[in-house]
Amino acid sequence: xxxWEPNARGRLAQAALTLYSEQGFDQTTAAEIANLAxxxxxSFFRHFADKREVLFYGTDSLQDLLVRSVADAPPxxxxxxxxxxxxxxxxxIVQENSETxxxxxxxVSANAELRERxxxxxxxxxxxxxxxxxDRGVQDSAARLVAETGVAVYRVAFARWNSGQGRPDLQQELxxxxxxLREVLAVPLxxxxxxx
Amino acid sequence: xxxWEPNARGRLAQAALTLYSEQGFDQTTAAEIANLAxxxxxSFFRHFADKREVLFYGTDSLQDLLVRSVADAPPxxxxxxxxxxxxxxxxxIVQENSETxxxxxxxVSANAELRERxxxxxxxxxxxxxxxxxDRGVQDSAARLVAETGVAVYRVAFARWNSGQGRPDLQQELxxxxxxLREVLAVPLxxxxxxx
Numbered sequence: 001x002x003x004w005e006p007n008a009r010g011r012l013a014q015a016a017l018t019l020y021s022e023q024g025f026d027q028t029t030a031a032e033i034a035n036l037a038x039x040x041x042x043s044f045f046r047h048f049a050d051k052r053e054v055l056f057y058g059t060d061s062l063q064d065l066l067v068r069s070v071a072d073a074p075p076x077x078x079x080x081x082x083x084x085x086x087x088x089x090x091x092x093i094v095q096e097n098s099e100t101x102x103x104x105x106x107x108v109s110a111n112a113e114l115r116e117r118x119x120x121x122x123x124x125x126x127x128x129x130x131x132x133x134x135d136r137g138v139q140d141s142a143a144r145l146v147a148e149t150g151v152a153v154y155r156v157a158f159a160r161w162n163s164g165q166g167r168p169d170l171q172q173e174l175x176x177x178x179x180x181l182r183e184v185l186a187v188p189l190x191x192x193x194x195x196x
Numbered sequence: 197x198x199x200w201e202p203n204a205r206g207r208l209a210q211a212a213l214t215l216y217s218e219q220g221f222d223q224t225t226a227a228e229i230a231n232l233a234x235x236x237x238x239s240f241f242r243h244f245a246d247k248r249e250v251l252f253y254g255t256d257s258l259q260d261l262l263v264r265s266v267a268d269a270p271p272x273x274x275x276x277x278x279x280x281x282x283x284x285x286x287x288x289i290v291q292e293n294s295e296t297x298x299x300x301x302x303x304v305s306a307n308a309e310l311r312e313r314x315x316x317x318x319x320x321x322x323x324x325x326x327x328x329x330x331d332r333g334v335q336d337s338a339a340r341l342v343a344e345t346g347v348a349v350y351r352v353a354f355a356r357w358n359s360g361q362g363r364p365d366l367q368q369e370l371x372x373x374x375x376x377l378r379e380v381l382a383v384p385l386x387x388x389x390x391x392x
Contacts, residue, residue: 116312145377148348156340181341182381
């Protein structure tokens with residue numbers, strides 16, 4: 001095996017997902033992942049900091065795509081429009097890779113450490129989208145609220161889609177979840193609650 | 197030191213926060229925390245699974261309070277009303293313990309592992325509030341959307357309040373953040389974006 005390792009990261013990510021699904025995250029070693037990917041163990045740690053990170057291969061480029069979607073939304077688009085457009089992009093990518101996405105979700109959901117890592121990646125995506133909204137001239141507080149809400153809608157829509165209870169098309173599920181939230185929030189609050 | 201350790205958990209939590217603030221999370225040992233709390237090291241691990249968990253002392257009882265607030269909202273309250281009432285309860289508790297809350301936030305924000313743990317606790321709170329909403333007869337998807345959105349609003353409002361940019365009163369900041377999100381979402385979407 002030479003030093004040139006074509007798409008080593010992608011191969012490691014695929015191998016890790018396969019092994020984590022088949023035998024569990026805790027039961028899988030970096031050496032086994034590298035072996036299945038046809039690489040040496042030290043290659044694993046050249047590409048990924050730890051066994052968790054390999055499951056988040058692609059997160060950075062997804063984040064870049066979402067930020068670009070927010071930035072590229074037409075000038076007339078509201079903050080929520082821009083974030084909705086970004087969610088549609090994420091939905092399209094996940095839909096095209098449904099099988100991997102479902103497998104990955106099952107692995108992440110089964111392990112507390114992985115769920116924690118997933119949540120921090122999503123929080124980073126929300127931060128990045130909020131930054132892109134500020135660059136469009138959206139006020140800081142609105143930018144953060146809309147970006148965080150967008151990620152919340154994504155999480156709920158994805159879980160529904162994945163469970164089979166939602167629409168078979170994730171993009172449609174995302175649109176309907178966003179519409180549902182808008183409707184729920186449009187109902188005036190009955191009271192201005194003040195706790196004793 | 198006898199076996200009877202009045203409020204050992206609370207004392208350990210306070211000692212941990214003090215030491216994490218003063219010398220950093222990574223630099224602090226469980227033995228030091230126990231020592232500052234006037235306890236033996238093995239007491240620490242009788243009360244907390246690890247150095248992270250001690251910072252989340254009180255999270256479970258906060259979650260119980262929030263769930264009860266959602267459950268106890270008047271029958272006429274919408275899902276968003278019920279969650280807003282719960283956020284006001286959280287806001288009141290944090291406001292009464294401002295100094296501890298700010299110190300804790302600084303410690304958590306400075307450490308990736310702690311941020312991850314914080315996010316999973318917030319996700320558990322959202323799940324629990326969604327369950328309380330379902331018990332009120334709210335549909336599953338709306339329950340999850342509203343609960344997740346409530347937590348998103350809380351995170352943004354808390355960060356603003358903590359930074360000094362927001363209102364000095366966290367409850368007011370929470371109300372205004374919720375109103376702001378409602379206003380932003382009330383603007384019709386310009387387009388139904390569909391990515392190429």
